[in-house]
Amino acid sequence: MSRVAKKPISLPKGVELKSDASGISVKGPKGTLSIHALPGVSVAVNDGVASIALAEGADDKFGGTARALLANMIKGVSEGYERKLELVGVGYRASMAGKALNLSLGFSHPVVFNAPEGITLETPSQTEILVKGSDKQRVGEVAAKIRAFRPPEPYKGKGVRYSGEKITLKEAKKA
Structure with a gap:
């Protein structure tokens, strides 16, 4: 997994992250953003910190991209x-x-x-x-x-x- 994908993302107050098979959605004070699910990438939220996990044997090229997109979405719905x-x-x-x-x-x-x-x-x-x-x-x-x-x-x-x-x-x- 890339170094970018390994970095956790802290969720500010008022930001909710939902992840399912169809995609990832982030809701905050400035609106709601969503992206489609990337193959082999899953998102876990523990104690206000989101982390990216790759499926076993999955291609790791989507890990860093998913983390960067998720971080941009979180910043967008909280700060803009x-x-x-x-x-x-x-x-x-x-x-x-x-x-x-x-x-x-x-x-x-x-x-x-x-x-x-x-x-x-x-x-x-x-x-x-x-x-x-x-x-x-x-x-x-x-x-x-x-x-x-x-x-x-x-x-x-x-x-x-x-x-x-x-x-x-x-x-x-x-x-």
């Missing part, structure tokens, strides 16, 4: 995940209209993005977007979709970027 995006460029703005995110990204038309279920979008300022949710994969996927509307270009760095993302700028053409 957040991804911050920044708009860089003259006239680039973001605003909320109900559940829809309106983006002005230098196109001839505004870009409207509707938040999927389980994801909340916030705009603390006109040039910042916060993507929040309990599912780590969905938060990252929504942030990537918003970034894809206008990725940072390499000459001036204008566009939608992740907070803290470093853009390597190219030198302009010399005449």
Whole structure:
């Protein structure tokens, strides 16, 4: 069994973990998440600590994956995940209209993005977007979709970027 799979996962207060033949579900204050059962992997909960066990003779490639997915689900339903995006460029703005995110990204038309279920979008300022949710994969996927509307270009760095993302700028053409 891998070193990752051997590490136990402590369950915070208010988080319930249920495991059966169909899959694993985790319920907490921020919602409920579930995954399908991975072959040869079982989850045991003792005194608020979850541990991964592999069946005898089972392929151990799923052990570390199951542990990482389970740890992400537990953190998601207890604390949640957040991804911050920044708009860089003259006239680039973001605003909320109900559940829809309106983006002005230098196109001839505004870009409207509707938040999927389980994801909340916030705009603390006109040039910042916060993507929040309990599912780590969905938060990252929504942030990537918003970034894809206008990725940072390499000459001036204008566009939608992740907070803290470093853009390597190219030198302009010399005449």
